[in-house]
Amino acid sequence: MNENQTDILERLNAKYKAIDQNTTVHLEGLVWSNPITYWDYILPDALLSLQIQRTTQPDEMVFIMYHQINELLFKMILWEINQVGDSKEISAPFFTEKLRRVSRYFDMLASSFDIMGNGMEKEQYMKFRNTLTPASGFQSLQYRLIEFASTELINLIDFRFRKSIDRNTPYEHALEHLYWQAAGKDHSTGKKNTLLTNFEKKYKQEILLKMEHYNTRNLWTKFKELPLEVKNDQNLINAMRHYDYTVNVTWVMAHYNAAGKYLGNAEATGGSDWRKYMHPKYQRRIFFPELWSTEELENWGNDV
Numbered sequence: 001m002n003e004n005q006t007d008i009l010e011r012l013n014a015k016y017k018a019i020d021q022n023t024t025v026h027l028e029g030l031v032w033s034n035p036i037t038y039w040d041y042i043l044p045d046a047l048l049s050l051q052i053q054r055t056t057q058p059d060e061m062v063f064i065m066y067h068q069i070n071e072l073l074f075k076m077i078l079w080e081i082n083q084v085g086d087s088k089e090i091s092a093p094f095f096t097e098k099l100r101r102v103s104r105y106f107d108m109l110a111s112s113f114d115i116m117g118n119g120m121e122k123e124q125y126m127k128f129r130n131t132l133t134p135a136s137g138f139q140s141l142q143y144r145l146i147e148f149a150s151t152e153l154i155n156l157i158d159f160r161f162r163k164s165i166d167r168n169t170p171y172e173h174a175l176e177h178l179y180w181q182a183a184g185k186d187h188s189t190g191k192k193n194t195l196l197t198n199f200e201k202k203y204k205q206e207i208l209l210k211m212e213h214y215n216t217r218n219l220w221t222k223f224k225e226l227p228l229e230v231k232n233d234q235n236l237i238n239a240m241r242h243y244d245y246t247v248n249v250t251w252v253m254a255h256y257n258a259a260g261k262y263l264g265n266a267e268a269t270g271g272s273d274w275r276k277y278m279h280p281k282y283q284r285r286i287f288f289p290e291l292w293s294t295e296e297l298e299n300w301g302n303d304v
Contacts (some may be wrong), residue, residue, distance in 0.1 A: 038277040047240075054132075059120040060124070063128070066115055066116050067137065077102045080105075081098070081102060085218065090222060092236045093235075095239075096233070107250075115259040117258040139198070146247075148173035148210055148218065149217070149218055153167075153171075153174050155220070155285075156178050158283070159284050160177045175204075179285060182283070183196070223236075249300070252278060281300060284297075284300050
């Protein structure tokens with residue numbers, strides 16, 4: 001046995017001793033195990049079986065796969081954000097790198113709207129979209145979790161109600177006043193539409209738990225708790241600002257413009273006034289408000 005093999009064996013012994021396991025048993029298991037393959041590890045057969053069309057329109061497949069890719073990217077984003085939220089000690093380089101990663105994912109999401117915007121025939125889309133009612137991308141739980149994981153709840157409250165809500169507000173009350181509730185309620189009666197009713201029936205309890213979970217683990221709270229010298233790191237500040245603008249303006253507007261190409265003045269499949277719900281100048285979604293000047297805050301979304 002050479003020196004490298006001896007070192008590996010010593011490290012294996014230390015690893016298994018730490019969990020009260022017998023190294024020889026685990027090595028014996030390796031003798032009989034099959035070598036891993038790409039299809040065992042990535043599971044493409046399972047992944048590629050998840051695209052189920054509801055109509056005969058070929059371009060519906062583009063629509064389905066595109067949104068599934070979005071959900072995979074949302075999972076990658078949450079994976080990175082959660083590492084910051086769960087960390088006890090955070091350095092500026094670590095925080096900056098995580099933000100750059102999630103920004104790249106959102107940059108990819110923003111640029112990818114050309115796939116939908118230019119990748120489906122409008123005539124086909126207008127046929128199969130009616131079979132989707134009342135479903136909507138609004139009902140992506142992962143996207144809502146990204147918002148909770150990014151900032152404090154007050155920054156997600158409908159702008160009209162922020163003065164009446166603070167950190168001591170019960171989560172269920174805060175939920176009723178989040179900005180995206182406006183897309184699911186009749187403004188004159190306050191009655192929830194089917195889009196929002198179905199979403200809350202499926203996810204309300206999980207949403208309330210995640211609101212509490214991220215209350216102290218979101219990116220904005222974590223940033224504000226950093227030592228002053230870390231918070232003043234210019235690379236970190238630039239990364240925070242880039243992420244904020246990319247998510248709440250660039251990506252939103254890419255979605256907005258793609259929707260406009262197909263919908264015109266029509267309602268979204270969920271029945272919402274999607275133009276006022278989506279455009280950043282109306283809801284003023286800003287994750288890290290103190291990192292922007294007064295002028296930048298006042299003109300949020302007006303430059304697109």
